[in-house]
Amino acid sequence: MITDQDRFSYQKSTYERPTFPYVCGRACSFGKPCPNGPNFNGSCGGTTECTPYRNGDRWECRRATSAGGPCADGPLPDGTCCMQHPPCTPRPSLRRLRQRISLLVVVFIVAAILAFLQFRPEAFQTDVAQASSLMPGPLSGAHSNFALDEKGCTACHEAHGKGVLAWAEAFVTSQSVGESCTSCHAFGGPKNSPHNATFTTAAFKADSPSAQMQTDCVMCHTEHKGEDANIAPMKDAQCNSCHQATISGFSKDHPDFGDRYPHASRGAIQFNHVKHFNEHFPKENVTRTCVECHDTKRAGLTVPAGSFEQNCASCHTDGIVDRPFYLIGVPFMEEDPFDAEAVAEVCGLTPDQIEYLQARADGDKDAEAPEPYEFFYEDEGDNITAILALALGVPNDDLDAYTTPVGELYMEIAEGGATPLVDRIEALPGEPRAAELLRGLDGELLRRAACAWMQKTYYEAPSESAGGGWTASDLTVTYVPTGHADPVARAWFNYAVNAPLAAEAAGAGEDVVAGAEALRDALLADSGFGNCTKCHAVTEVTDSEGASGDSGKRLVVEWGFQPVDDRPYMKYDHGPHINLLGPGTLCTTCHKPNPNAEYAASFTHFDANDYQAGFQPVAKQTCTECHTRAKVRQDCLLCHEYHLEPKFNESMMGAQVHQPESTGKDGG
């Protein structure tokens, strides 16, 4: 017992064997464990303390000294040991128990992994996906049904569900999860380049250290973070790690906006705010506010102005309809190229002649035979129209050059109506489409006008024309614009602005090129057809539709109002800012008119970037009044966009859709 003085003695205390895996069952129930311990295989069939030995005719006890030596009583007469221990139920030792539990844990975990190892698509639907041994978290809301697609998870993860060998291979090779993103997502530039930029411009130089950098979608976009997660959580520090000019805070050290912000290039429509508000509106006794023209309900990057009809027509329609297009007219000629007989044959009698004959037929002997107006062409004629000069390929004021061709042409017109003219026009370089250019032109009208002039008379229109369209007056065939956005006018402008370039590219003669330029200039002049270019800018663009093919230049008339989006990496939303500073707060808080800007001059040339806005540039100080530390958000991504024109490959109605700004519900 523990109180014995000699309890450590070698006769009383034997070695403990902590590595033996079994414990006598009696010990587990706090009885006295038998000294032998369980069998080596963990069983116990009961035991005795010695194996008696028959020495002569007596049985002797053979218990070892370490177990106490031979016992006092000795074996029973039949040779069995007197110290019997009935069987117990051995238990595993704590160590053995620990091994078993560990093994159980291994088995359990492997079984759990296998049990929840699903590859069926339905297993990855949002709710059920949680019970999977593969998913590290649900997909974000927009992507959450991917698993149901035919390709399923393999859309992004090649090795999914492909078996053990494929997994082994995938384990040792690099996976490219980001490759599959562009099956839906597209950009204005290469997907693997920083900011999707092509490094060939002033902003992205070819020798920049980032030019060789390859990005991957998964560098910034993390999936499997939950349905509502922000999958592109970017912080300013990450922007700063790439941009050498680091910015610690917008209000602190973001550079000033510069004097071309936000209007670096001119828009499609020339509207001189300064002049209108300072001169035109007061003169006409008209008062206008910004929001009467600019629709705040559609405020976004821009607050778009309403249509021409809504805003401008009340003042500017007259200016359009009183500038017709001169198709043909009475040329100034010193000779008469027309053969009177031929003319008479083709055109018939002049009205005077008919009147005379009528009078004669009525018995009026005093009727005088009409005298042709001999000096009709000298008195009434003028230079031929620009288009006629171009079509005939002659200078419009060189009567020696143009007299004969005009004579021929008018004869043909008298005979064939519009067709000769159409043919000649369509033969011009620049692909003029007569169907558009001469739409609505009645060949009969042309014929009669031509006849009248060949017969040296004024053309008399049968009736007053109203509402625009092709008309002929005494001396000209003109087209009067029906109003704003007249299609014929548009067609003539579209053709005429590019005619000189087209003529040059086609290698036409000097005269043709000069004629084309004359036509173009006539239209672009202040008195030009419809005065279209008074408001619509003509801009030189370089693209594949240019006359000389790839990277060819061409001129474009900017018919439609497009908001100027010359800063693809900037985003701004007027919406939250309107009325921010109180109801009715004026746009001029940020957009202050600049009377000194040479706004109008910016539209006299074709370079959209050579521009002085009619407003003072928006200063950074205006923004930092609110967007500063401890006030409103001022992180990089509030105003800057990383991707270049993100859009989708799949589109609605055949048009490429600009990808809407999607933010996670967590406000990222």
Added chain:
Amino acid sequence: MRAVHRAYLIFWLAAGAAFIFLVWNSWQTWLQNGEPAIVTGYTLAGLMVFLALFNSRKKLSMIPLGRAAYWTAAHAVFGTLTLALFFVHTGTFWPGGAYEQLLAILFYLVSISGILGYWMQKVIPRRLTENGLEIIWERVPNEIAQIREQAETIVEEAAEKTASDTLARYYSETLAWYFRRPRFLVSHFFGFQSGRAYIRRETTAIARYLDDDERGYLKQIEDLAHIKNRIDFAYAVNGMAKIWLLFHVPLAVGVLMLMIWHIILVHVYLL
């Protein structure tokens, strides 16, 4: 300074430096839009394997592999580092995804049990020493059996010598329960005195029915009971030190299994 304390100091410094470095490295990687979880992940894997090697080291004492006391210091310190690094790696306290959540649960349980084990290892030895009685835990059943036998012998002798069966009756009714097996284990573990209170109560309860001779025997039984109380204390406290490992090691095995699965998945699906 004791060599083991010096070892702790060195390990803490190393762990602190490693942690700072890894946090800095993660931050730099994140700034450059890399994946910081790769470095922290492999570091975690290496650390967990190292921690698990402690078990193997204990089985390999036949070759000189460094003092186990140093290994314990390394295990505690780098276990703490692992816990800290876990949060740097996951970026959150609760990951998404079922199997990752299971991994996190098991990891937290292992860490908690480890911290408990560290605390026990600091506190238990002195408690056992101050108990005043040293007994090998595996010998407790034998000892209890002997004490019980002795108690029963005393009771029998008392019945014989004093011709009164009060004690015998009292023993079989009440005290036999006490001597059957270790009692009041929870009280002993938390350092309370339920055992002594019990003895005090029971001996007082019966004493009033005994004469002087019988009281002599009662005193012997009471002395035995106090010895047994000490043994119970040793059994409870020493036992807890042995049993906590039955939680810590299997949990760690679970963590390692899931860690392997995690590494496989990450490589097959992402890297």
Added chain:
Amino acid sequence: MVTAVETMARPQRWATPFGPEMTEDVVDELMQLPVFRDIDEDRFPASTPLRGILLNDTRVTVYQPGEIVVREGDYGNSAFLIIDGYMRVVLNPNLPQNMLGRLSTKKKGMFEALSQLWTNSWRPEVRDPDRYQNAEASGSSGGMAGVFLQDIPVILDKHQTAQLGPEMIFGELAALGRVPRTASIFAESEVRVLEIRWQGLRELRRFDSTWKNKIDQAYRKNALHNALQEAPMFKHLNEAQLKAVEDRTLFETHGAFDWHTSYKRMLAQGREMEHGTPIAKQGDYPDGILMVRAGFARVSAQLGNGERTLTYLGAGDVYGLEEIYRSWRDKDSDIVMETSLTALGYVDLLRIPRQVLEEYVFPTMEPPTQRLAELAGAEISSDALKEWAVGRRYINGTRAMLIDLNRCTRCDDCVRACASTHGGNPRFIRHGATFDHWMVANSCMHCADPVCMIGCPTGAIHRSMLDGSVVVNDDTCIGCGTCAASCPYDNIRLVQVANLQGEPLVDGEHKPILKATKCDFCSSNPGGPACQRACPHDALRRVDFRGPDPFRESYQ
């Protein structure tokens, strides 16, 4: 139910003779030598006749010139008797280590040590019975491939030596005293030597008085000379002075050689503090200093009604110096001994008379440090551990297993480690005497004075030549249990051995074969003792109790 057993022959004392080539003819020749011829054979008991001793406990070896017979520092278990030829004892200076080509009993290599991981059995005490058929004699100092000194004349020139000739005996000091060899001895010419293992020496000494005197005298003389030579307090003396001191020094032995028997008895009665032979008493007239040569003595002073241990003295320590020196310096003849001296177990003392000291030593000696006042002034409580260690005779232990109970979580990793280095069988038990928060566990302490070796009939228990630890040669142990009974600390245990299938090994009469087992300090394992390496809480240390503060000792 123990069903199957395996039978083998019971090992006998002379089952493995010391020298297998000894024959009756050689014994005849030996009996002609004067040393043996004059012995009265009838004095020897029938179980161990003289001829039997010569046949089984001795062997004849021939050494070539230059061959090293005995190396200083080695532990040896035999004495030597020169039959013919000459040898040289190297006295001063000692031969350098590299000349001695120390032999090492082989430690296991790393892989062999590692392989224990899968070769260990958790069946208890498994042995390969085949080994027992081919057992070798233990601890022999001969039989090593001879190591030769290259240049004898140079050595003779450079080192002071003494010549040993026929009929001279040497080496008995180490054999009987259980201490390392004190000098190196090499053969000068071709020499025939009779090596007597100490069990035989013991019998000769026991049953023949001539041998007893001869051995005792030689023992005393050599011990004395070496001890005086090495004492720091005589270092400043020249040859003549040292010789004068030596001539006047007396040699005393106190206590019993087998002190453990009486000690165990008193320990069992709780009176262990009373055990010990008084040598000098507090208050005696200081007539000389006592220098401990071997063994332990306790210095104590009266405290109340008991004796308080101030310190204990081991080999080389001196008693009484402070008092005598002060008496000489201050010319004060009233100074008395301030402490008592008691022999703990058995002690060899040198008594150096006061006059000798006053004449030759004190004038040129540094004054001794004043330790007694400091020791006596210490708080009583602070001596408690020391008292306990002395009372328990733990001071004998050079590698005691000391466990700090305030760090030990009782996890038993130490026991498992011990088992893993011993075929799955632990060699100690994690229990033992405790005091405050210290436990000295029941693990062999590899005593400075290993009394367990005294009774071993075969010499199975011996000092390893490798590192001086006390080990049991399992192959030659006959399981008599003498060592286990002798050990005052209950650190040796007999076990019943089994074969590889776990069946107990028994002899012809089905009596179980037993073997003695104990801690061997992992002598044959790389890396030293596995137990202290394996403790995860730095609680277990193997400490040398002879050191200044074993309780604060750093890692061995």
